[in-house]
Amino acid sequence: MAAPLSVEVEFGGGAELLFDGVKKHQVTLPGQEEPWDIRNLLVWIKKNLLKERPELFIQGDSVRPGILVLINDADWELLGELDYQLQDQDSILFISTLHGSRIGAGSTW
Amino acid sequence: MPAPQCATCHKARAALRRPRSGRALCGACFCAAFEAEVLHTVVAGRLLPSGAVVAVGASGGKDSTVLAPRLGISLRLVAVDEGIGGYRDAALAAVRRQAARWELPLTVVAYADLFGGWTMDAVARSTAGSGRSRACCTFCGVLRRRALEEGARLVGATHIVTGHNADDMAETVLMNFLRGDAARLARGGGLGSPGEGGALPRCRPLQLASQKEVVLYAHFRRLDYFSEECVYAPEAFRGHARHLLKLLEAARPSAVLDLVHSAERLALAPAARPPAPGACSRCGALASRALCQACALLDGLNRGRPRLAIGKGRRGLDEAGPPRDGEPERAPAPDAVPAF
Numbered sequence: 001m002a003a004p005l006s007v008e009v010e011f012g013g014g015a016e017l018l019f020d021g022v023k024k025h026q027v028t029l030p031g032q033e034e035p036w037d038i039r040n041l042l043v044w045i046k047k048n049l050l051k052e053r054p055e056l057f058i059q060g061d062s063v064r065p066g067i068l069v070l071i072n073d074a075d076w077e078l079l080g081e082l083d084y085q086l087q088d089q090d091s092i093l094f095i096s097t098l099h100g101s102r103i104g105a106g107s108t109w
Numbered sequence: 110m111p112a113p114q115c116a117t118c119h120k121a122r123a124a125l126r127r128p129r130s131g132r133a134l135c136g137a138c139f140c141a142a143f144e145a146e147v148l149h150t151v152v153a154g155r156l157l158p159s160g161a162v163v164a165v166g167a168s169g170g171k172d173s174t175v176l177a178p179r180l181g182i183s184l185r186l187v188a189v190d191e192g193i194g195g196y197r198d199a200a201l202a203a204v205r206r207q208a209a210r211w212e213l214p215l216t217v218v219a220y221a222d223l224f225g226g227w228t229m230d231a232v233a234r235s236t237a238g239s240g241r242s243r244a245c246c247t248f249c250g251v252l253r254r255r256a257l258e259e260g261a262r263l264v265g266a267t268h269i270v271t272g273h274n275a276d277d278m279a280e281t282v283l284m285n286f287l288r289g290d291a292a293r294l295a296r297g298g299g300l301g302s303p304g305e306g307g308a309l310p311r312c313r314p315l316q317l318a319s320q321k322e323v324v325l326y327a328h329f330r331r332l333d334y335f336s337e338e339c340v341y342a343p344e345a346f347r348g349h350a351r352h353l354l355k356l357l358e359a360a361r362p363s364a365v366l367d368l369v370h371s372a373e374r375l376a377l378a379p380a381a382r383p384p385a386p387g388a389c390s391r392c393g394a395l396a397s398r399a400l401c402q403a404c405a406l407l408d409g410l411n412r413g414r415p416r417l418a419i420g421k422g423r424r425g426l427d428e429a430g431p432p433r434d435g436e437p438e439r440a441p442a443p444d445a446v447p448a449f
Contacts, residue, residue, distance in 0.1 A: 013324060014336035065355040068324060075125035075325075078112040078133060096336070097324045098351070 002036045005029045005088050009045065013096040015067065020051050029086070038069070039082040041092065057094075066098040117142070124329070128319055128362045136329040143326050147314050156312040157182055157268055164266035164309075166257050167204045167215070168335075187260035189253050190219040192228020196340050203335035210333075218260040220252060227252075227410055233341060236415045244419050245341035248406055255394075255403040261309050273313040276320035276354065279368040283350040291381040294372060308395060319365055 009025045016023045029036050029044060039061055046054055057064060062082055069076040070093040071084060086092075112122045115135035123133035127142075134142065151157050159182065167186040188204045190197055201217065208215035220228050229249055236243040261269050285294040315323060327334060342348070357364040388394070389401035400408060402418070409417030 012328075012336075014338065017337065065359045068321060070124075070328070073124055073136065074112045074122065077126055078123055093328075095324055095328060097320050098355075 002032055004031045005036050008091040010093040015094050015096040018057055019049055036086040038084050068095045140329050151314050161268045162266045163268045163270055164261035166271040184213050185264040186213050186215040188217045189256045190217050192220050192230055200335045216260055216264050218256050223256055242344055246345040247419055251402045269309050269311045271313055272315050274315045274318050274320045274323050275365050275369055279354055279365045280350040282368045282372045292383040295375050295377045
């Protein structure tokens with residue numbers, strides 16, 4: 001049983017393009033049966049924030065390879081990745097590393 | 110579970126685990142380590158001697174942004190305007206902000222000026238149609254290198270640096286394997302090209318830095334960079350190599366650097382060695398045929414036959430010509446042109 005939570009969800013490195021170009025989102029997650037972990041946050045984001053082309057952000061129940069996740073400025077690898085339990089006032093930043101232009105390079109973003 | 114303590118300063122909470130060593134470091138210690146490693150790459154490889162005037166290829170993107178302030182020698186930013194509407198303008202705005210922030214002189218060179226009006230948008234219109242790919246990145250890769258060279262000469266540079274990171278290099282290795290480009294595979298190793306045929310020496314100080322770490326460095330140093338996709342990028346073959354690389358990396362994080370190291374250790378079979386390069390009959394640049402790649406591409410565009418110098422079409426320029434029906438496919442002739 002999870003209480004409602006207030007968190008900041010941020011998108012960078014180009015990922016914001018999938019969210020109407022909006023980088024910072026103040027989000028209130030409702031109280032619910034299941035705990036609020038990153039896994040469930042992704043489901044919520046897909047349903048409530050993602051505006052287009054979900055396959056560019058989410059793959060399976062995780063983020064697409066090449067998207068970095070920082071929780072309170074720390075790599076989610078150090079914090080349990082999808083299993084990390086969200087706390088009130090947490091800040092979750094999704095940075096895409098996947099595109100841009102380099103000499104001779106193209107991209108599938 | 111709470112993040113572990115930083116393995117270097119033991120004071121702050123760790124912000125990331127470095128892919129190669131597995132050490133957990135805080136943001137400040139990571140940035141210091143990253144900078145030290147890039148500096149070591151430059152110094153140990155004797156890539157940029159003291160007194161060098163260095164043209165930094167600046168796209169406005171994260172890699173060139175990270176690069177510019179860290180080398181401590183005379184830097185000039187050179188940005189290339191390929192003439193891609195709606196994309197390059199925003200990227201150039203980012204480069205201008207960076208030039209202002211770091212107080213570095215900026216020179217912009219435009220395809221429109223250098224190549225007789227052939228912007229990338231014009232190239233795309235010329236190669237569009239008949240259901241075939243527009244091959245924009247093929248043109249742009251060659252022309253951009255030439256434009257960067259010109260920009261470097263304009264600012265009196267002695268060296269050129271670009272922000273290619275380990276992921277870029279690994280993708281290039283995969284692409285060259287997939288295309289049977291033996292010569293580029295063998296030449297792709299090493300940290301730089303000494304400069305042949307009058308070309309300026311080039312190097313890539315971030316070549317051994319993984320893309321993830323470049324992004325994290327930019328984040329922790331609060332570097333402002335531009336990250337929208339080039340409008341022609343979805344068509345590029347590199348996208349397939351990138352996708353494969355990301356899958357490989359998820360299974361084996363060291364795969365990116367391992368690929369780069371593999372390419373460094375390759376030796377070519379005698380039959381695959383490229384011919385000694387000559388000079389382009391038009392511009393004098395390094396070339397394995399009568400015309401260098403840039404002149405050959407522009408020639409095709411100006412003659413209304415844009416594919417003349419691309420891929421298999423290029424075989425029309427070989428002495429033997431393309432294989433006839435009934436003849437087996439030959440391996441592509443190795444190109445004696447710079448690998449990057």
